[in-house]
Amino acid sequence: MTGKDSGTEWHPASWCSRTAAQQPSYPDQAELESTVAALSRLPPIVTSWEVDALKGQIAKAQRGEAFVLQGGDCAETFAECTSENIVAKLKILLQMSLVLLYGLKKPVIRVGRMAGQYAKPRSADTETRDGKTLPSFRGDLVNRSTFTDEDRIPNPQMILRAYERAALTLNFVRSLVDGGFADLRHPEYWDLDWVAHSSLAKDYREIVSSISGSLDFMETILGRELHHAQRADIYAAHEGLHLLYEQAQTRYLERRGRWYNLTTHFPWIGMRTADMDGAHVEYFRGIANPMGVKIGPGMTRAWLQDLIRTLNPDKEPGRLTLIHRFGAKSIEQHLPDMIAAVKETGSPVLWVCDPMHGNTETTADGVKTRRFENIVAELESAFRVHAAHGSYLGGVHLELTGENVTECTGGARGLTDNDLARAYKSTVDPRLNYEQAMEVAMRIAGLQCGQPLRHR
Ligand code: PEP
Ligand code: CO
Numbered sequence: 001m002t003g004k005d006s007g008t009e010w011h012p013a014s015w016c017s018r019t020a021a022q023q024p025s026y027p028d029q030a031e032l033e034s035t036v037a038a039l040s041r042l043p044p045i046v047t048s049w050e051v052d053a054l055k056g057q058i059a060k061a062q063r064g065e066a067f068v069l070q071g072g073d074c075a076e077t078f079a080e081c082t083s084e085n086i087v088a089k090l091k092i093l094l095q096m097s098l099v100l101l102y103g104l105k106k107p108v109i110r111v112g113r114m115a116g117q118y119a120k121p122r123s124a125d126t127e128t129r130d131g132k133t134l135p136s137f138r139g140d141l142v143n144r145s146t147f148t149d150e151d152r153i154p155n156p157q158m159i160l161r162a163y164e165r166a167a168l169t170l171n172f173v174r175s176l177v178d179g180g181f182a183d184l185r186h187p188e189y190w191d192l193d194w195v196a197h198s199s200l201a202k203d204y205r206e207i208v209s210s211i212s213g214s215l216d217f218m219e220t221i222l223g224r225e226l227h228h229a230q231r232a233d234i235y236a237a238h239e240g241l242h243l244l245y246e247q248a249q250t251r252y253l254e255r256r257g258r259w260y261n262l263t264t265h266f267p268w269i270g271m272r273t274a275d276m277d278g279a280h281v282e283y284f285r286g287i288a289n290p291m292g293v294k295i296g297p298g299m300t301r302a303w304l305q306d307l308i309r310t311l312n313p314d315k316e317p318g319r320l321t322l323i324h325r326f327g328a329k330s331i332e333q334h335l336p337d338m339i340a341a342v343k344e345t346g347s348p349v350l351w352v353c354d355p356m357h358g359n360t361e362t363t364a365d366g367v368k369t370r371r372f373e374n375i376v377a378e379l380e381s382a383f384r385v386h387a388a389h390g391s392y393l394g395g396v397h398l399e400l401t402g403e404n405v406t407e408c409t410g411g412a413r414g415l416t417d418n419d420l421a422r423a424y425k426s427t428v429d430p431r432l433n434y435e436q437a438m439e440v441a442m443r444i445a446g447l448q449c450g451q452p453l454r455h456r
Contacts, residue, residue: 010286012250012259015243020279022121022241022272024135024142024154032244035156039248044262045115045167046236048253048288054235054265055290057109059318061394062350067106068321068395069097070237070352071437072113074429075120078140081165086172088402089114090234092434094182095204096441102207103445109235113399115170116238116264118162119245120428121272137427140165141242145427159245166236166263173234182234185215199412200438237292240267243283250287258288268292268323271357274299276306285310292321292397294354297330301341308345321350323397327358328377332385339389352395353382360429363417369430372410376443396444399429400437411436 026032060066071093073080089112097108118141127136127147134152137145141162144151180186240246240261249263261267267287271294273280284291293307304322312320322342326334342349355378359370379396386393406423407430409415424430432440 010259010282012247012283012286014286015247015279015283018277018279018282019275020243021275022138022270023243024138026154026156028156032156035159036244036248039160039163039245042163042249044249044251045163045170046262046265048256048260048262050235051260051262051265051289052256053233054109054111055316055318057107057318058290058321058350059348060107061109062317062348062392064392064394065106066109066394067100067104068109068111068350068352069093069100069398069441070111070113070323070395071096071398071400072237073117073401073426074113074399074431075139075427076114076117076165076169077427078161078165080425081169083172085403086114086169087176088434090173090176090181090402092400092402092437093234096437098211099204099207099438099441099445102211103442109395110233111235111237111266112173113237115173115236116162116166118165119239119242121239121241121270139428141245159242159248162245163249163263170236173236177234185212198435198438200435200442203442204438235265237266237268238264239270240264240280240284240291241270241273243279246283256288259286261287261289264289266290266292266321268294268321270294271296271298271325274303274307276303276310281307281310290318290321292323292352294357295322295324295326295338296358297326297334299334299338301337304338304341305345308342308347308349312347315347317348318350320347321352321395323352323354324382325354325357325397326378328355328374328381330358331378331381335382335385336389339386339391343391350394351386351391352397353379353393354397355379355382356397356399356429363420365417365420367417367420367424369417369420370408372408372415372432372436372439375408375432375440379440379444396440398432398437398440400432400434401425402434404435405431405433407431407433408436411439 061068093110097110100108118139120139122136122138124136126133129147141158142154246261250259250261252259267289269280269284274293355375359374360368362368382393405425406415406419407426
């Protein structure tokens with residue numbers, strides 16, 4: 001095994017002896033320490049039984065019996081932690097999952113990039129504007145995007161504010177779900193106001209009425225209500241980037257004899273922090289949560305096998321999800337090798353395709369965007385390559401919003417570079433808007449004209 005000391009004793013701060021990439025540098029260490037100590041005394045955001053339930057669900061997806069829909073903002077922001085935004089995000093995830101359930105004929109596991117997606121990796125530590133250099137914006141958990149000394153200097157208080165926003169968000173999501181918002185019998189609750197004007201609305205309404213019809217039929221046959229069909233759980237996920245935040249809410253549960261990260265159900269390791277010898281892999285190997293690892297074009301067979309052995313030494317079902325993000329142009333070149341490397345380990349993994357992060361480009365005006373056709377092309381290749389290699393693509397990871405933004409080009413409305421300025425709100429990466437996200441779901445489900453994404 002490469003990966004230094006992977007067999008040695010683990011504790012929530014054992015990562016501190018490794019190099020931790022992408023961490024902010026805080027000017028006031030004493031304030032940082034007291035903030036982290038305060039966070040560690042606060043109640044958890046999620047519970048271990050929910051975390052274990054998700055692990056069980058992911059194990060099902062690994063066996064090909066379920067499909068994971070993971071989606072949300074690139075970066076959540078404090079300003080967008082509003083009732084409308086949370087409802088809109090929940091609606092789009094639920095609507096997409098309904099379409100996927102209908103098309104794939106499998107349970108869909110819904111995982112939001114939400115309730116903690118506040119820390120971002122950056123390609124440079126600093127940013128220079130008009131001769132002035134300041135720390136890069138690293139997400140609302142760390143600093144603010146406005147370009148002033150005061151806002152860009154990492155502030156430990158933001159860690160607590162992020163924890164609070166995450167808890168508020170998940171609290172509201174749980175209440176909506178418990179109150180029947182996600183009831184499959186009432187998908188009309190989920191309609192967004194402007195879906196009425198969308199060219200996809202007709203297809204969506206047909207799906208909804210067909211699902212309602214099927215539920216009625218099954219209940220008539222069974223003579224009872226289908227309770228399981230009625231509740232739609234939503235799990236929370238974020239990149240486990242800021243290790244002090246993750247560490248502070250990592251608890252040992254006596255009953256289970258394991259450590260859990262209770263800031264989220266599903267943390268993932270980003271592409272920039274997956275070094276075998278780095279602090280993130282050290283931290284992640286000790287927690288019991290199901291976890292993701294982003295796999296980009298720089299990944300090698302040996303590195304991937306080391307990651308699998310270190311993060312899942314007992315080959316535990318449901319534990320490890322590999323989220324590949326090669327880009328439409330490189331996926332065919334890289335994915336077959338990765339599939340072969342995983343097979344050699346004999347370890348169960350869930351394969352998920354992130355068709356966003358390998359397809360980011362910058363327009364002539366310097367705006368970050370992604371083209372809908374590249375996103376769809378990468379997904380199409382992903383389904384095809386997995387099928388050709390006897391492997392199951394069990395999920396999709398998307399950056400999306402329930403709002404009508406203009407950040408990605410293309411899709412049913414044919415947005416162009418000229419439309420981007422109209423409603424570009426993301427502080428980091430461009431997201432699919434409501435309609436583009438629905439279109440991706442319909443394409444995966446094989447319900448839209450155009451080339452089918454899945455080859456059955
Ligand atoms: C992200 O998911 O927002 C991200 C930064 O992804 P990656 O680590 O794959 O670049
Ligand atoms: Co992103």
